[in-house]
Each structure stands twice: as structure tokens, then as C-alpha cells.
Amino acid sequence: MGALTRERDVREAYAAHSGELYGFAVRSLGDAGLAEEAVQETFLRAWRAGDRFDPEIGSLRTWLFAILRNVVIDLGRARAARPRVAEGGVEPSVEPLEQALLAWQVEEAMRRIGEDHRKVLLETHFRARPYSEVAEELGVPEGTIKSRVYYGLRALRVALEEMGYED
Amino acid sequence: MRTDDHRDWKLSLGAYALGDLPPDERAAVAAHLEGCEECRAELRSLEGVAALLPLADPARIEQPTARPPADLGARIEAQIAAESAREGRARKRRRLRLGFGGAIAAAAVAAALAIAILPGSSGESSPAQKVDFASLPKGVSIDATLEPHAFGTEIEMYVSGVRSGTLCRVFLRDAKGRTYSAGSFRYRWGEDSHAVLSSALDLSQAKVIGVHAGDRTFMAPVDQATALVGGAGIDAT
Ligand SMILES: [Zn+2]
Numbered sequence: 001m002g003a004l005t006r007e008r009d010v011r012e013a014y015a016a017h018s019g020e021l022y023g024f025a026v027r028s029l030g031d032a033g034l035a036e037e038a039v040q041e042t043f044l045r046a047w048r049a050g051d052r053f054d055p056e057i058g059s060l061r062t063w064l065f066a067i068l069r070n071v072v073i074d075l076g077r078a079r080a081a082r083p084r085v086a087e088g089g090v091e092p093s094v095e096p097l098e099q100a101l102l103a104w105q106v107e108e109a110m111r112r113i114g115e116d117h118r119k120v121l122l123e124t125h126f127r128a129r130p131y132s133e134v135a136e137e138l139g140v141p142e143g144t145i146k147s148r149v150y151y152g153l154r155a156l157r158v159a160l161e162e163m164g165y166e167d
Numbered sequence: 168m169r170t171d172d173h174r175d176w177k178l179s180l181g182a183y184a185l186g187d188l189p190p191d192e193r194a195a196v197a198a199h200l201e202g203c204e205e206c207r208a209e210l211r212s213l214e215g216v217a218a219l220l221p222l223a224d225p226a227r228i229e230q231p232t233a234r235p236p237a238d239l240g241a242r243i244e245a246q247i248a249a250e251s252a253r254e255g256r257a258r259k260r261r262r263l264r265l266g267f268g269g270a271i272a273a274a275a276v277a278a279a280l281a282i283a284i285l286p287g288s289s290g291e292s293s294p295a296q297k298v299d300f301a302s303l304p305k306g307v308s309i310d311a312t313l314e315p316h317a318f319g320t321e322i323e324m325y326v327s328g329v330r331s332g333t334l335c336r337v338f339l340r341d342a343k344g345r346t347y348s349a350g351s352f353r354y355r356w357g358e359d360s361h362a363v364l365s366s367a368l369d370l371s372q373a374k375v376i377g378v379h380a381g382d383r384t385f386m387a388p389v390d391q392a393t394a395l396v397g398g399a400g401i402d403a404t
Contacts, residue, residue: 150181
């Protein structure tokens with residue numbers, strides 16, 4: 001796909017990327033309605049600026065996420081500016097948003113890897129349970145838990161790379 | 168070092184990267200890493216991912232992936248189609264201005280005079296009319312530009328926000344309520360969103376323009392006073 005100048009291009013872009021964009025918008029805005037608004041605004045801005053998208057420079061996905069990132073900042077500001085008793089009332093800064101994007105990518109990557117690998121990483125790493133206990137619960141040797149941790153991390157890396165992650 | 172051993176060491180690297188190995192095993196893996204470049208490279212790649220894990224929230228991982236509402240795509244399509252149509256009209260107006268320049272203005276003045284002097288005269292001398300459909304359902308946008316011709320009226324119509332594939336049948340009505348078909352088109356999202364049609368009714372006789380879109384009908388009055396020529400409104404009264 002070249003520049004994003006035809007309505008059909010936008011439709012294809014929506015089919016390919018709206019799920020991820022929406023998932024991240026929900027996570028960072030914490031509200032399904034605002035997330036919808038953010039995704040809609042993202043595709044409108046993408047279409048208006050479509051002739052400036054250059055696939056030689058970066059992927060469409062990266063470009064759309066960069067637009068969404070700005071939209072989320074704008075929406076966060078608008079929300080913060082609304083006169084109501086603020087929850088913290090802090091304007092979202094760039095740093096936590098980049099971190100939110102990365103956190104969402106890791107969570108999404110975890111959802112994409114195989115069930116066996118996800119389960120073992122969740123129990124041993126996130127819930128800090130001993131390998132022996134998880135092995136017993138799953139009815140497999142402890143060595144299997146260890147190798148699932150290894151293959152799970154490798155799968156996670158592949159899933160993250162598919163989402164544009166690089167070290 | 169046998170290949171099998173090496174594979175066993177490799178399988179421990181995930182737990183090593185996450186800091187999950189008991190001290191004795193950890194020391195053994197560290198000793199192997201000293202002498203194995205391949206395992207060191209593998210470890211570096213795993214450590215990058217392991218460092219990201221603390222960012223994730225396990226409760227969120229176990230939630231199903233959030234999906235956008237099914238109609239969000241269609242709403243975005245409608246909005247873009249509407250913008251696209253507005254841009255198309257702006258281009259057309261620019262083209263008219265560029266193409267005909269002063270001649271259009273002179274003709275418009277002549278036409279305006281003709282209407283002022285001879286109301287209800289032949290459509291051929293009337294200027295083009297821009298019609299706005301007011302009070303449409305949310306998300307739907309329709310407007311039309313009507314141009315007088317010897318054969319009757321040419322209608323350039325922009326529709327957006329209806330379901331892609333919808334059959335749109337356009338008509339004009341005169342003061343006596345008689346309907347004159349202007350033909351039909353199918354609204355297709357993603358294609359050029361305007362259609363050019365024609366009706367036998369003289370523009371000067373047209374009181375109403377309407378479109379049956381699917382099972383709905385939208386109508387708008389043809390206001391003979393709001394002429395649009397080359398982007399400028401001409402007051403005919
Ligand atoms: Zn090795």
C-alpha cells in the first residue's frame with residue numbers, strides 16, 4: 001500500500017489495525033466510549049494526512065499508532081480540562097503513555113502466545129509460584145516447566161517483534 | 168561439550184533470564200555461559216523480553232482482547248466519505264472558477280437579471296442551484312447541485328452515510344406535485360461518492376428534489392433564490 005489517499009486504503013487499514021488500536025486506546029483511556037472516539041479520530045487524521053504516509057520510512061501500523069498516541073494525549077487533555085472533581089487531575093505526560101503502549105504490547109503478546117506457555121509464565125513469573133508447585137498442579141515434570149518458560153519467552157519475543165518491537 | 172548438553176543448558180536460559188533458578192543451578196548455567204557464545208547471544212535476546220514483563224498486568228492478560236464495536240468501521244467510512252464529498256465539491260467549484268472566470272460572472276448577472284425580469288422563465292437561463300438537505304438522520308449527508316440545460320436539469324448528487332450498496336432513486340417535483348424521475352445510482356462506499364443524473368423537468372419549474380434511498384425518502388425544497396455560480400451566491404431578487 002502506498003500513500004493512504006483513497007477511501008479504500010483507509011478501509012483496508014481499518015480492517016488490519018483497528019483491533020490493536022482500539023485495544024490500546026481502551027487500556028490507556030480506561031473508557032470504551034473514549035476509545036471509540038480515539039480510533040475514529042485516528043483514522044480521520046490518517047486519511048487527511050494520507051499523502052504524507054511513506055511506507056519507505058515506516059510501517060502503516062507504526063504510523064497509525066503514532067497518530068493514536070497524539071489523539072490519546074489530546075483526549076486526555078480535554079478530559080482533564082473538563083470541570084469536575086479531578087482524580088489526580090494530572091495532565092497525561094508523554095512518558096507514561098509510551099510506557100502504556102509498551103505495557104499493552106506485552107499484555108497483547110502474552111495473549112497471543114500458546115496457552116501452555118502463557119499459563120506457565122503467569123504462574124511462575126507473575127504469581128511467583130515455585131516451579132515444583134506449578135509442575136505438580138499441571139501434572140508434568142519440573143523440567144517441562146523450565147522449558148516452557150524458555151519457549152514462552154521466545155514466543156513472546158516473536159509476538160512483540162510482529163508488533164514492531166525491537167531492542 | 169556434547170550437543171545434547173548444550174540443548175539442556177539452552178532450556179534453562181529462560182528461567183535464568185527471569186532470575187528464577189536456585190543458586191546452584193544458576194552458578195552452573197553461568198559457568199556454561201562463560202564458554203558458550205551461542206548461549207550468551209540467546210540469553211541477551213531473552214533478557215530483552217524478560218525486562219519488559221514487569222510492565223504487564225497479569226489481570227489484564229487474562230481479560231479477553233477488547234474489540235471495537237461492529238459499526239465503528241462503517242461510521243468512520245461515512246465520515247470520510249462525507250469529507251471526501253465536500254472536498255470534491257470544493258475542487259469542482261475551483262475548477263469552475265478557473266475555467267470560466269469572468270464569463271461565468273457575466274452570465275450569472277445576466278441570468279439573475281433574467282429571473283428578476285421574467286420570473287418563471289425558461290430553465291436554460293437560470294443559474295445553478297445548490298440544495299441542502301436539512302434534518303437528515305445522524306451520519307447521513309446528502310446534497311445536490313442542480314444545473315439548467317436545454318433538455319431539463321442536470322443533478323450532481325452527493326450521498327454519504329447510508330449503507331454501501333443502497334439503491335438511490337432521484338426525482339424532481341414541480342409546483343403541481345408531479346414527479347419527474349432523474350434516474351438512479353447505487354451508493355458505494357470507497358468509490359467516487361457522487362453521481363450525475365438528469366431529469367426532463369426544467370430547473371425553473373422544480374420545487375422539490377428528493378431521493379429514495381433504500382426504504383427511506385429524503386426531500387428538500389429547491390430554493391430558486393439561492394443560486395450558486397462559480398462558488399458565489401447570487402441574489403436573484
Ligand atoms: Zn551453550
